[in-house]
Amino acid sequence: MIYREQTGDSEQVDCARPDGGCRAVLDRLADLKRGEFGWIHLDGPDQAELEELSGHLGLHPLAVEDAVQAHQRPKRERYGDVLAVALRTLLYIEDGSEVETGEVMVFLGPRFALTARHGPADPAPEAERRLRTDPGTLRFGPAAVLHAVLDVVVDSYNDAAVQVRADLTDLERCVFSSARDDVTEEIYSLKREVVEFRDAIQPLVPVVREFAASRDGWPEGVLPYFRDVADHAHRADTEVRSLDELLNSVLDAHLARVGTWQNDDMRRISAWAAILAIPTMVAGVYGMNFSHMPELSWTYGYPLAIGAMAVAAGLLYRAFRRNGWL
Structure with a gap:
């Protein structure tokens, strides 16, 4: 140009x-x-x-x-x-x-x-x-x-x-x-x-x-x-x-x-692990098959154990919900 x-x-x-x-x-x-x-x-x-x-x-x-x-x-x-x-x-x-x-x-x-x-x-x-x-x-x-x-x-x-x-x-x-x-x-x-x-x-x-x-x-x-x-x-x-x-x-x-998301996931996992730990512990105790155990021969022993596990798990679930873990 x-x-x-x-x-x-x-x-x-x-x-x-x-x-x-x-x-x-x-x-x-x-x-x-x-x-x-x-x-x-x-x-x-x-x-x-x-x-x-x-x-x-x-x-x-x-x-x-x-x-x-x-x-x-x-x-x-x-x-x-x-x-x-x-x-x-x-x-x-x-x-x-x-x-x-x-x-x-x-x-x-x-x-x-x-x-x-x-x-x-x-x-x-x-x-x-x-x-x-x-x-x-x-x-x-x-x-x-x-x-x-x-x-x-x-x-x-x-x-x-x-x-x-x-x-x-x-x-x-x-x-x-x-x-x-x-x-x-x-x-x-x-x-x-x-x-x-x-x-x-x-x-x-x-x-x-x-x-x-x-x-x-x-x-x-x-x-x-x-x-x-x-x-x-x-x-x-x-x-x-x-x-x-x-x-x-x-x-x-x-x-x-991302770190907060990971912490939330870990808290949820920990909360559910704690909730499941109670029935696991009770079922584990009664699963040891000893001859002399409390209420082993009682008619209402099984419903009582199941109810106790459900109540304990429900109380833990409520506590974790109130604290924001679930």
Whole structure:
């Protein structure tokens, strides 16, 4: 995409890739006029493709390696005239309450922006739409692309935080409901997703703050835009920290309830064992078949023994019911 900074117009350049190359884009970048810059977006680029571009755009080999491997924490690095920024993308899958992460590397040069995306989420289409909607930001040059991509990524963090909050609320209802459902696995699964979420947002917050007070030669007019993104990133970070702490509390509360359920079960078992112990003891005594035993030959001995066992068991049952054991 070739942008004209003053008018906000853009020109789409098809990128045919013979032998892994991108000659059409490189030729167009070489013909850029004053007030124009190019944005190249690559989806899952390989080593050869980025190495070819790096020779024309002046990308550092370490930056190319980071863009290919796609296992970087959010960071910013400057290699001469090129600024390299690593971002983590998020895609929240509502059906399974899962957070899938990816990565976007953004390279900014004097007259170009290069984004390399790995993973399921692609912020480039939405970033391009926002640039078209607000073409006035194009006067900031390639920094406008970085702002648009950052803005889309951080907004996705806030959207994912809202969805995680809803899932957490559902888990809270399950934990404190009267039903005895074991949701330990669901809580732990959501906790794992929040940790992955936290690892994506927390390192990004100081990086965005640096852009909000940048000394990279950017015009002063672009700084408020980055401060706005920094505020959104701080809000997302605060929300994720809150979700993490709430999940710990919900897990502790659920484990406490599970322990209470186990204690209730043990009390019920103990109460019934005590109730059954009396008839078992009496029947055991009379089952020893001694010749001389009380009331052994009495006509009403059997009904009396059965009645005594029933009365004793009934009294114990009543006592346990009053104490809440049954």
